[in-house]
Amino acid sequence: MSQLKNATRLSVASRTIAAMLGGYALSAAATAALSLGLPMPRVDAVITASVLSFLIYGVAVIWAFACATTARAWAGIAIPALLCGALVWLLGPAS
Amino acid sequence: MNGSLRQSMAWLHTWSGLLLGWLLVAVFVTGTSAYYREEISLWMEPELHQSVRSDDTVDLAWQTLGRIAADARSWDISLPDARNPAVQLRWQPAGEEQPRQGGGRNRGEQVWMDAGSGEVLTPRETRGGHFLYRFHFELYGVPRLWARWLICIATMFMLVAIISGVITHKKLFKDFFTFRPGKGQRSWLDAHNASAVLALPFHFMITYSGLLLFMVMLMPWGIDAAYDGDRRAFFDEAFPRSTETPGPAGGPADMVAIGPLAAATAARFERPVSRIEVQHPNRENARIRISVEQDVTISGRRRGGSPTQVFQGSSGGLLETIEPREAPAPLMGKVYNVMTNLHLVRFADPVVRLLFFFSGLAGSAMVATGMLLWVSKRTQQLRRQQPGAALKLVNGLNMASITGLLAAIGAYFAANRLLPPALAERSSWEIRVFFLVWLASLVHGLLRPHRRGWIEQLAVITVLWLALPFVDMATTNSHLFSAAAWRLGALAGFDLICLLLGALWGYTLWRVAKPKQDKRKPARAREPALAEGNA
Numbered sequence: 001m002s003q004l005k006n007a008t009r010l011s012v013a014s015r016t017i018a019a020m021l022g023g024y025a026l027s028a029a030a031t032a033a034l035s036l037g038l039p040m041p042r043v044d045a046v047i048t049a050s051v052l053s054f055l056i057y058g059v060a061v062i063w064a065f066a067c068a069t070t071a072r073a074w075a076g077i078a079i080p081a082l083l084c085g086a087l088v089w090l091l092g093p094a095s
Numbered sequence: 096m097n098g099s100l101r102q103s104m105a106w107l108h109t110w111s112g113l114l115l116g117w118l119l120v121a122v123f124v125t126g127t128s129a130y131y132r133e134e135i136s137l138w139m140e141p142e143l144h145q146s147v148r149s150d151d152t153v154d155l156a157w158q159t160l161g162r163i164a165a166d167a168r169s170w171d172i173s174l175p176d177a178r179n180p181a182v183q184l185r186w187q188p189a190g191e192e193q194p195r196q197g198g199g200r201n202r203g204e205q206v207w208m209d210a211g212s213g214e215v216l217t218p219r220e221t222r223g224g225h226f227l228y229r230f231h232f233e234l235y236g237v238p239r240l241w242a243r244w245l246i247c248i249a250t251m252f253m254l255v256a257i258i259s260g261v262i263t264h265k266k267l268f269k270d271f272f273t274f275r276p277g278k279g280q281r282s283w284l285d286a287h288n289a290s291a292v293l294a295l296p297f298h299f300m301i302t303y304s305g306l307l308l309f310m311v312m313l314m315p316w317g318i319d320a321a322y323d324g325d326r327r328a329f330f331d332e333a334f335p336r337s338t339e340t341p342g343p344a345g346g347p348a349d350m351v352a353i354g355p356l357a358a359a360t361a362a363r364f365e366r367p368v369s370r371i372e373v374q375h376p377n378r379e380n381a382r383i384r385i386s387v388e389q390d391v392t393i394s395g396r397r398r399g400g401s402p403t404q405v406f407q408g409s410s411g412g413l414l415e416t417i418e419p420r421e422a423p424a425p426l427m428g429k430v431y432n433v434m435t436n437l438h439l440v441r442f443a444d445p446v447v448r449l450l451f452f453f454s455g456l457a458g459s460a461m462v463a464t465g466m467l468l469w470v471s472k473r474t475q476q477l478r479r480q481q482p483g484a485a486l487k488l489v490n491g492l493n494m495a496s497i498t499g500l501l502a503a504i505g506a507y508f509a510a511n512r513l514l515p516p517a518l519a520e521r522s523s524w525e526i527r528v529f530f531l532v533w534l535a536s537l538v539h540g541l542l543r544p545h546r547r548g549w550i551e552q553l554a555v556i557t558v559l560w561l562a563l564p565f566v567d568m569a570t571t572n573s574h575l576f577s578a579a580a581w582r583l584g585a586l587a588g589f590d591l592i593c594l595l596l597g598a599l600w601g602y603t604l605w606r607v608a609k610p611k612q613d614k615r616k617p618a619r620a621r622e623p624a625l626a627e628g629n630a
Contacts, residue, residue, distance in 0.1 A: 042322075
């Protein structure tokens with residue numbers, strides 16, 4: 001990667017943020033949503049969701065760098081994260 | 096970032112591997128050593144080596160504790176097993192329990208006892224294999240939480256590097272059977288692929304389960320959502336434990352002899368007794384728990400549940416027999432148990448342990464050759480220009496993290512034998528030697544030009560590791576030519592592995608030091624050239 005153009009550099013930086021921070025947000029939201037939503041006893045749901053969380057994170061990172069465009073990379077992480085966040089808000093304790 | 100999926104994955108693989116690669120080498124190497132942390136600790140305490148278990152061992156332990164800890168709140172006797180020849184005696188002194196510094200349960204006082212003679216042994220002060228084991232997941236001398244997060248981030252990078260590495264390779268298995276030695280970058284690439292594919296399931300398992308071990312720290316959001324932030328409630332449900340808090344001590348009372356009780360428990364479960372715990376020793380309400388070794392099932396719970404019998408201390412009456420049982424676990428709970436048990440090798444099969452050890456070596460080699468590949472590729476692209484500062488820095492860091500760390504570990508073992516046994520702060524000095532040697536190798540690696548530096552460091556670790564068994568011979572009575580080393584196996588094994596690894600470093604030295612073959616024209620600098628498997 002010796003002759004990175006500025007646009008490419010920006011794309012790499014943006015995807016890196018999407019992968020590291022966006023990926024973590026997505027896996028955290030998905031873990032919370034699965035813990036609340038999986039049709040099994042509470043403790044099993046939490047363990048299942050937490051065990052899967054790192055797989056979700058890993059896939060999100062791969063996604064962020066595999067997409068053809070930076071916008072699609074972000075969309076593929078942000079939209080599911082927001083959906084999971086909404087689920088947590090709906091299913092969560094009414095506080 | 097344009098280009099095919101394989102190209103973007105090759106790029107991701109290169110950079111996720113390089114950025115934390117130095118740390119990952121250290122994590123892999125120290126983690127590999129941790130499979131034998133008990134054996135390393137034993138090797139580093141030669142004062143314990145002559146202890147041999149006999150029929151009187153249980154009685155001797157009982158008498159010794161009665162002499163040195165008669166009014167303790169509790170006793171805990173760990174009897175010798177295949178991996179440990181001496182008896183460990185622990186007790187909680189009378190009085191209020193003091194919380195230990197740095198968290199964790201207060202383990203009270205402890206001494207070692209010779210299983211044959213009953214005399215209290217005072218081994219030289221050392222952190223043994225425990226230092227390397229701790230370094231593996233929390234480094235040394237930095238705040239524990241920060242270190243653990245840093246290592247977990249590196250582990251996540253490792254996971255990404257593994258997945259992207261697999262995607263990069265369309266010819267995974269063809270690459271595995273390709274080895275072209277003595278061809279510079281090509282050889283490093285082949286070595287990298289071979290060590291990666293050879294133990295790929297192991298690498299994936301060890302990385303993923305490493306994250307699972309810190310699941311609650313890294314990913315508490317599921318617990319917080321389902322339990323409304325009450326983590327204690329989750330733990331109580333997930334890992335139910337009978338936590339009886341012992342009541343106050345009763346009046347003084349003599350206890351029955353331990354020998355017959357231990358014999359009864361051993362006969363009941365048809366196994367030698369491994370552990371004896373006593374609550375309120377020498378009191379009316381003394382309770383004696385006698386446990387035998389448990390067969391660890393790979394999907395089982397991680398703690399407790401050994402076959403145990405509980406006796407009333409003053410009368411010797413049997414109160415309870417606890418049969419081994421496996422706590423029912425949901426499928427994913429079992430998956431969690433299997434993964435973490437595999438990571439920690441919580442089963443005593445020596446053959447499997449050795450296979451894991453070699454897989455760990457393969458993993459270390461995989462990370463190390465990946466780092467070397469990065470430098471090798473960019474060195475070839477230079478086409479006779481002088482390498483820049485960045486390349487020199489990466490090369491120096493590579494040296495320190497690979498040969499430097501091996502020198503530091505070898506020096507740590509040598510220091511254990513060569514420092515005076517009664518030296519004050521002895522265990523700290525062993526660790527200081529470790530870090531000073533590591534630092535020296537970094538300075539040397541940054542100052543010496545590329546190939547010469549590697550040759551010198553490889554020469555140092557070859558001599559050092561091959562010398563360890565001879566240093567052992569000069570300083571102890573439990574070396575390769577003694578009965579004690581072979582009676583325990585672990586000690587002979589330690590010296591043999593030192594010889595084996597020393598030979599391996601020597602072979603590497605020979606390969607690197609050989610005069611270079613004709614300088615080939617550097618390969619066309621293609622981006623990225625990492626995945627090009629065609630010669």
